Amino acid sequence: MKNNDYEIVMGLEVHAELSTKTKIFCSCPTEFGGEPNTHTCPICMAMPGTLPVLNEKVVEYAVKAGLATNCEIARDSKNDRKNYFYPDLPKSYQISQFDKPLCEHGYIEIETGEGEKKKIRLTRIHIEEDAGKLNHNEFGGGSLVDLNRAGVPLIEIVSEPDLRTTEEVDAYLKKLKSILEYIEVSDCKMQEGSFRADVNVSVRKKGEEKYGTRTEMKNMNSFRSIIRAIEYEADRQIDILEEGGTIEQETLRWDDVSGKTFSMRDKEDAQDYRYFPDPDLVAIRLSEEYIQAMKESLPELPESRKQRYIEEYGLSQKDSNLLTASKYLSNLFEEAEAICKSPKAVANWLLSDVSRILNEKELEPDAIPFTAEQLAKMIQLIEKGTISSAIGKKVITELFENPKDPEEIIKEKGWIQISDEGAIGEVVKKVLEANPQSIADYKAGKDKALGFLVGQAMKETKGKANPQMLNKMFLEELKK
């Protein structure tokens, strides 16, 4: 933010696709991809005379999401129609929920800065159907409507305007994503659009109590673009206010290529959704027993897992946080730990080298190709001294390319550590002979020279020499 006199006020509307097998109101598959209009039937194509029937799993998943985010679950809920015309909306109304959402008044706890906790309140979670997709026709002009996604179940998670910084937004989204993954109600794959967020942004002078006029931004398809969009939009609003202008309440579309927001006024024009209860669907009345059963079926959530990592494994708050953010990563950690019994080593490998490679390849943790067993085995090879940590790094890289038994990898590649005293002694001798200046430096009190010599010896052995032994033998020689 350019101007530090202001603070940003943000609320998020997150749409998460539920990982049910079938659509919300018909039995078509929800599977991603597929030839256009092949995952369709008369119901999701809104053929005249068809009727919706609610998928029981959708209610179940939404209730679980509500329970995992501390919401009150509605005992009496219903579906409403939201009426508007758009070619991706075949019925010309979206079945959603208006005044009786399934879940209300929840919160999510995030960590800000150094371990400080902040509650972000949730206004509501409701169920609704996704729209289809418009494809641009590169040849004949015009657009083409594909309804494979029409009717895929979504939950919309609406937060209160409790977020103040882009770091908080990032933490909130990551936390929400990890909760939904943990309870297995959504895949949360941003690249497939199964986890997307609209952001309401306003700015106000610090100390001001009244909220400023907000704009709503849509069409951000990655965490990075959400943060960029917020930064851009906050600056835009501050500029307007600083020049004495006023903010217009409107919906904006984020364009990732130009890095700017654009008004969607055309769609906004005459917006009146005329919500009313869908007469084709009956009331949803959830019993105490049902809600209790859902509560009991919830798995361990990231927050409690994190505490356990700190207490049981002695991991740092930060590492525990990072590990538990992804259920996949966290599960991999637990499985590997169970085999090698070195929690800190497993955590370090996952959070340093493995995470770095994931970042480089722009992959999610669930794309890690090797097994927990392979990771554990590699750690054991280091601990036994069979390989060095430096070789370990190479093994990890290799495991990403061609996952197999690390023992086989090091044999094939000839990476087994040299721990033979005679062999190492020879290398030490050779390096010392070639570097008389370093010997002199060391003797003159420059300890750094030892590191240089060890480095030279590692180079000589292509990283295979046992570093502890090198250290010891150099010292012995230098002291002579």
Place this chain on the structure above:
Amino acid sequence: MKVSREELLHIAKLADLDLKEEEIDTYLNNLQDILNFANIVNEAPVQGLGETFGANDNCNVFRKDEVKVFEDNASLLSNAPESERNMFKIPKVIQ
């Protein structure tokens, strides 16, 4: 309640209907007549009564999450005024 010409045009826009100039007065009069009549609901003795949304009191009617593929996929596009590559063709939408 008196309906204005502007209101009628706004409503027509919401409903995606295009009223011809010569039709506007007729629709305006019709709507006004019917609303004048419909206003009687505001005189009904409904104090304290809840709203009835549907004609029956069914609740919790759900479907199992089991895939059933609609076999006759081709018939779903056979009524389309214009289609291409198994998709419905419409004028270019500027997003």
Place this chain on the structure above:
Amino acid sequence: MEITELTVHELQDKLKKKEITLPEITKAYAKRIEEKEKDVQAFLTILAEDAEKQSTEIQQKVDKGEEIGSLAGIPIGIKDNICTKGIKTTCASKMLENFVSPYDATVMEKIKAEGMITLGKLNMDEFAMGASTEYSAFQKTRNPWNLNAVPGGSSGGSAAAVAADLVPWALGSDTGGSIRQPASFCGVVGLKPTYGLVSRYGLVAFASSLDQIGPITKDVEDCAMLLNVITGHDEKDTTSENREKVDYTKAIRNDVKGMRIGIPKEYFGEGIDKEVKEALEKAIQTYQELGATVEECSLDIANYALATYYIIACAEASSNLGRFDGIRYGYRTPNYNNLKELYRHSRSEGFGAEVKRRIILGTYVLSSGYYDAYYKKAQQVRTLVKKEFEEAFQKYDFLLTPTAPNVAFEIGTKSNNPLEMYLADICTVSVNIAGLPGISIPCGVNSKQMPIGMQLIGPKFSEETLLQAAYTFEQKIEFRKKYRPEFKK
């Protein structure tokens, strides 16, 4: 007697006795259609040729001694808002002029499962909006009793076709009286079942919380038989009731002794035609003679109910008809340069004036600022209407009213005055609002030989009581023996 004059149960008797064959039945209807359809204009699609073929195939099975159902080979006419796979379903709208449904409505699956044969699709008011069938985009169906009069609506094609012996029986749909009022105008039997008794899956929705499919037949026994075919729980319709199946033909018993009948005085007041009132009074007397207890009562909801009906029905319709946008099916305007024009021109050119009128009203009552004053209020009145009926049914087995305030009116006399046309539904809409069953049966004719209908209204799922009471009355007055439509020009 001509084959086409017979009721379905009479046809069954003759088939059983091998006095007639199935192809003879379909041939007789083909001939009758050829003779009379030009006067009545009840059909939008005629399938007589195909029906003959099908009946021949079924007859061959019978001749080979194969077991077939008791209704196999019996023809039926279907209102053109019920989806029929592979056969056009137009809703009498330019919007769906060439629409062929990719699936069968649940009632069609049931009809096909019985081996029944669709003889054709029948005319109606566009999207079932109207009370005279004059709002069909394609043709004006005539009343067989007087070809200058309307057959009523919206199931006017179905009622006229049954009355004119063009089909042995038919399916209609009833949102505010659309089965009962045309049945009354055409001198036939029409039943609007309890909401949820018949699946709505495949019925092109007008007002989802009010619509119900029901039979239009020559007599009460046929009505019970057809009701047996179409009722039953359907997983595809969440508003469908999950109850044990009833054999309605068991209710065909000649006995009303001890039945308690309420006569809501408000239905006999101002606005009711004198001759209609007289015929009803005579009917009441008949019931008394038959041993029923009759008592005047009060049901002061008629006016609220009519207003409520138009608010709810139009609100739901405005949303239900949103899907007709010229993209996936239906009429697409040739005049457009962009998406907005495609939408607006297709809808404006594809829908008729009455449909547009109702979409506008429905959009208005749902729009912000008016929702509470109209839609929300109407939903409360709905509770009131249900309550009033419930109270009445604590005292009475059923209520007896006229089906319509008048007999069939002349074509063109009301079609330009929407509000007056709406008033034609005053006696019937409350039944839909409360989700109750209602049956209309003929109770006499006026001085011009036009039929007058009587409506019996019962509590939910009281179809058996209504059928029994209607049957007993029918046996007593023998309407069909005394009066026949004359195709007066």
